[in-house]
Amino acid sequence: MEVETAVSGTEAAPQASGRGRVAVLGVGMHPWGKWGRSFVEYGLVAARAALDDAGLDWPDVQFVSGADTVRNGYPGYVAGSTFAQALGWQGAQVASSYSACASGATALGAARAQILAGLCDVALVVGADTTPRGFLAPTSGDRPDDPDWLRFRLLGATNPTYFALYARRRMELHGATDADFARVKVKNARHGMANPYARYRKEVTEEEVLASPLVADPLRLLEICATSDGGAAVVLSSLEFARRRTTGPVRVAGLSTVTPRFPNTVIEMPNFATDSAATVAPPESPFRDSIAEKAYQEAGVGPEDLSLAEVYDLSSALELDWYENIGLCKPGEAERLLHDGDTALGGRVPVNPSGGLSCFGEAVPAQALAQVCEVTWQLRGQAQGRQVQDAKVGLTVNQGLFGHGSCVILER
Amino acid sequence: MKARVPAVEGWFTMDEDQPHLLGNRCVTCGTVFFPRAETACRNPGCRGGDFEEAPLSRRGRVWSYTTNHYAPPPPFVAGDPFQPYTIAAVELAEEKMVVLGQLDGDPTRLRVGAEVELVLATLFEDDEHEHVVWKWRPL
Numbered sequence: 420m421e422v423e424t425a426v427s428g429t430e431a432a433p434q435a436s437g438r439g440r441v442a443v444l445g446v447g448m449h450p451w452g453k454w455g456r457s458f459v460e461y462g463l464v465a466a467r468a469a470l471d472d473a474g475l476d477w478p479d480v481q482f483v484s485g486a487d488t489v490r491n492g493y494p495g496y497v498a499g500s501t502f503a504q505a506l507g508w509q510g511a512q513v514a515s516s517y518s519a520c521a522s523g524a525t526a527l528g529a530a531r532a533q534i535l536a537g538l539c540d541v542a543l544v545v546g547a548d549t550t551p552r553g554f555l556a557p558t559s560g561d562r563p564d565d566p567d568w569l570r571f572r573l574l575g576a577t578n579p580t581y582f583a584l585y586a587r588r589r590m591e592l593h594g595a596t597d598a599d600f601a602r603v604k605v606k607n608a609r610h611g612m613a614n615p616y617a618r619y620r621k622e623v624t625e626e627e628v629l630a631s632p633l634v635a636d637p638l639r640l641l642e643i644c645a646t647s648d649g650g651a652a653v654v655l656s657s658l659e660f661a662r663r664r665t666t667g668p669v670r671v672a673g674l675s676t677v678t679p680r681f682p683n684t685v686i687e688m689p690n691f692a693t694d695s696a697a698t699v700a701p702p703e704s705p706f707r708d709s710i711a712e713k714a715y716q717e718a719g720v721g722p723e724d725l726s727l728a729e730v731y732d733l734s735s736a737l738e739l740d741w742y743e744n745i746g747l748c749k750p751g752e753a754e755r756l757l758h759d760g761d762t763a764l765g766g767r768v769p770v771n772p773s774g775g776l777s778c779f780g781e782a783v784p785a786q787a788l789a790q791v792c793e794v795t796w797q798l799r800g801q802a803q804g805r806q807v808q809d810a811k812v813g814l815t816v817n818q819g820l821f822g823h824g825s826c827v828i829l830e831r
Numbered sequence: 832m833k834a835r836v837p838a839v840e841g842w843f844t845m846d847e848d849q850p851h852l853l854g855n856r857c858v859t860c861g862t863v864f865f866p867r868a869e870t871a872c873r874n875p876g877c878r879g880g881d882f883e884e885a886p887l888s889r890r891g892r893v894w895s896y897t898t899n900h901y902a903p904p905p906p907f908v909a910g911d912p913f914q915p916y917t918i919a920a921v922e923l924a925e926e927k928m929v930v931l932g933q934l935d936g937d938p939t940r941l942r943v944g945a946e947v948e949l950v951l952a953t954l955f956e957d958d959e960h961e962h963v964v965w966k967w968r969p970l
């Protein structure tokens with residue numbers, strides 16, 4: 420096997436590209452909220468909506484790809500078959516994936532690979548979750564060998580702790596201010612008002628954000644995403660199959676599920692420390708940059724080609740980091756992009772036109788798929804009330820706990 | 832007086848004056864890991880699997896920091912009443928790595944780049960023991 424080395428992007432051509440050979444034939448969601456019902460129900464509603472959107476019946480699906488939830492017992496660990504059974508056994512092949520926040524993209528990648536390999540024409544990807552209130556806590560029981568348990572025990576390092584470390588560093592290195600972070604929230608709240616699937620659909624002012632309680636300094640309650648119930652589904656098909664049924668389908672141009680390269684020099688949830696860079700030089704691109712780079716490389720497009728992006732705004736400040744990680748600007752320039760209105764609806768490259776996690780709250784296995792749903796609607800011109808004009812290329816990006824990259828580039 | 836015991840076994844020395852975090856070093860390529868690498872060296876270019884103990888530098892510079900204003904869920908043991916606490920990410924020059932730890936001291940004057948030193952401090956107490964953990968103290 421040939422080993423791919425440099426990540427510099429320009430020369431290292433991928434050995435195979437799936438660009439444009441798989442279509443997004445249908446998308447569907449169950450609204451986000453705190454509904455207190457089974458995740459299976461949310462997934463079912465989303466799956467049926469996606470099938471209707473694709474103009475297909477459930478028996479047409481040949482491969483079911485589930486994004487797992489680890490908070491709902493055994494049915495959650497085998498989400499693919501759980502959804503298949505809920506829809507009614509019809510003999511489809513199945514896979515279930517878990518990669519934390521990146522699970523949706525991993526499940527999408529598994530389905531796409533089946534289609535690219537010619538093993539099937541139509542695949543259904545589903546993710547749904549029911550989440551508890553408050554902080555996402557580690558699963559219960561004494562587990563002193565599990566870093567996710569130990570970080571709570573020894574440090575009290577909650578998820579917002581890590582987001583806050585990035586935010587504070589951004590302030591000290593790049594001069595970001597509390598007001599900058601608040602403005603991200605204000606922008607996303609405005610975007611999400613028109614999204615029928617968003618949980619929070621209310622305008623928020625900068626003053627309200629800055630008056631909300633500090634959770635993990637400098638981040639405030641209104642700047643940290645909540646946890647939500649929700650479900651999202653995507654129907655993928657081969658391009659030939661899609662062309663027999665529709666004109667100008669949205670296509671998957673690139674899909675990245677990369678892991679970090681050693682040494683990973685950014686402190687990441689749930690770790691106690693970074694890798695040491697004393698014996699091996701750090702990679703040219705830090706992990707978060709490399710996630711989008713891989714997808715750009717496959718898609719043959721760059722940040723300058725994007726019409727919009729859906730980025731994982733676990734915190735308001737983290738959205739600014741993502742601008743730089745996906746190449747919308749150089750490090751330290753994200754605040755300027757925000758101030759110039761470039762990333763607001765009507766701007767050069769709107770970010771999170773859906774309202775983002777800020778308006779949704781996180782439903783872990785559904786979230787990366789929800790990003791794909793939004794970009795699909797945008798590219799089709801169906802994002803009513805939040806439409807990016809003449810959208811042609813859209814990117815979704817996210818990062819899952821324990822080294823899971825997730826990036827999908829769609830084109831029309 | 833209650834006995835002082837480490838809140839986790841083998842992650843740091845119990846030397847009250849000059850404590851060290853304990854990582855390990857791959858004897859093949861020299862890479863240091865904290866917490867210690869268990870099964871094999873994680874340098875992808877190395878097939879090593881033998882390690883020696885590696886006490887980490889006791890001083891470093893703040894990479895970033897944050898104060899938590901809400902009590903985390905268990906297994907964190909929160910005081911009553913809950914007191915906000917600060918977590919610092921500290922860069923060790925020699926190891927070229929960043930290590931987290933709670934801050935032992937006043938966070939208001941903390942800045943990125945500030946020098947800190949490793950100390951042992953109480954994480955929580957029960958009837959018999961003071962459970963001790965490493966913390967970073969501003970210099």
Ligand SMILES: [Zn+2]
Nearest residue numbers: 857860872877
């Ligand atoms: Zn080694």
